[in-house]
Amino acid sequence: MKTFLKKYQSYIWIGLYTVLTILSFIFGFNPGKDIFGNFGQSFIEMITFMPFLFIIVGLFDVWVPKEKIQKHIGTGSGIKGIALVVLLAMLQAGPLYGAFPVAYILFRKGASIRNVFIYLGAFTSMKIPMLGIEIGYLGIEFSLIRTLVSLPLFIGIGFLMERLLKNSRFEVYDGSQAKEAAK
Amino acid sequence: MFKNVLVPFLSILIIVAIVLYLVPPDIITRYLGENSGILGFSIAAVVGSITLIPGFISYPIAAGLIDQGASYAVVATFMTTLMMVGIITLPLEIKYLGQRAAIMRNALNFVAAIIIGLAVGMVMGLIR
Numbered sequence: 001m002k003t004f005l006k007k008y009q010s011y012i013w014i015g016l017y018t019v020l021t022i023l024s025f026i027f028g029f030n031p032g033k034d035i036f037g038n039f040g041q042s043f044i045e046m047i048t049f050m051p052f053l054f055i056i057v058g059l060f061d062v063w064v065p066k067e068k069i070q071k072h073i074g075t076g077s078g079i080k081g082i083a084l085v086v087l088l089a090m091l092q093a094g095p096l097y098g099a100f101p102v103a104y105i106l107f108r109k110g111a112s113i114r115n116v117f118i119y120l121g122a123f124t125s126m127k128i129p130m131l132g133i134e135i136g137y138l139g140i141e142f143s144l145i146r147t148l149v150s151l152p153l154f155i156g157i158g159f160l161m162e163r164l165l166k167n168s169r170f171e172v173y174d175g176s177q178a179k180e181a182a183k
Numbered sequence: 184m185f186k187n188v189l190v191p192f193l194s195i196l197i198i199v200a201i202v203l204y205l206v207p208p209d210i211i212t213r214y215l216g217e218n219s220g221i222l223g224f225s226i227a228a229v230v231g232s233i234t235l236i237p238g239f240i241s242y243p244i245a246a247g248l249i250d251q252g253a254s255y256a257v258v259a260t261f262m263t264t265l266m267m268v269g270i271i272t273l274p275l276e277i278k279y280l281g282q283r284a285a286i287m288r289n290a291l292n293f294v295a296a297i298i299i300g301l302a303v304g305m306v307m308g309l310i311r
Contacts, residue, residue, distance in 0.1 A: 010190045010191060010193075010194045011190065013194050013197065014190070014193050014194060014197065017197045031204060034204050035200045035201055035203075035204045036200070038199070038200035038201075038203040038204055039196055039197060039199075039200035041237055041239075041240060042196045042199050042200060042203075042237050043196055045237040045238070045239065046192060046196060050188075050189075053188075095235060095237065095238070095266075095272075096235075096266065096267070096269055096272065096276075097192065097195060097269070097272050097275050097276070098192075100275070100276065100279040100280075101188050101279075103279065103280075104279060117288065120288065121267070121292070124266045124267040124292070125262075125263060125266045125267060130238050133238060133239065133242050134242060134262075136242075137242040137243065137245060137246040138242070138245055138246060138249065138258070141307065141310060142255065142259070142303065142307065145302075145303050145306045145307065146259055146262075146263070146299060146303050149298075149299050149302045149303060149306075150263070150295070150299055153295040153298060153299065154295070156295075157288075157291045157292065157295060160291060161284070161287065161288065161291070164287060165283075165284055165287075168283065170281065170283075170284055171281070172279055172280060173278060173279055173280075173281065174187060174279075175187050175188065175191060175275075175278045175279050176187045176278075
């Protein structure tokens, strides 16, 4: 029973939420409607970046051979590898959790720990589509300064994470429940 | 692959929606707009770390904060912690990176976000 609950936890949660939302609309329960409004906004954001995410993951999975990734962004790839992962991150869109599947595929194909974390760092706050919106709201000076201050810190974090995780059998998992249980 | 990604993403979005209901944007604007000192800075860092607000909602909030007189340091800290640190999304992150690496990444990014906030506030103060 307990393993059943753990295995289907997400489905139960989504199902429960769906039922409660439908009930909220039937009985006019306002908090329920508001939460659904918030959910809708996040959901729209999610479906706008999902197709691109899957294209990138799919492309890397099928078309880019492991040797290529290892050579360009693997261990010992140096500054060019850093530039490549930053560039890849900048071309994407979406919130951080959208980057984890890409991090998984990069790591599985031989990217170094350092470059995986530099990729995640750059993904958090240097995406070009987001920079466009940011400049619109907060001005070019703000975005420029923020980006220039952030980049060296992300690279530093990448080096630090690699140093801390190098000897601890670190790997990026594919995000499924089963893998987590094995951990 | 599709199922592995979509289901956890949807569950996180539900939690995000509930938290956003409990901490609505106008409350964030009120508290951060009025407190631009150390208190505002700390609220910005903590609220930004816990919550996850979609970009096209958070940028209008940030612009509103500046209009209300919040300092650039507070706004930059809020925006960077929102993007870089995710307590709500931590369970999802652990599924990909493992517990140790996920917690380490969030801790390091929290420190980085504070540095970024202070640095951006300082430089903006110099050029404005």
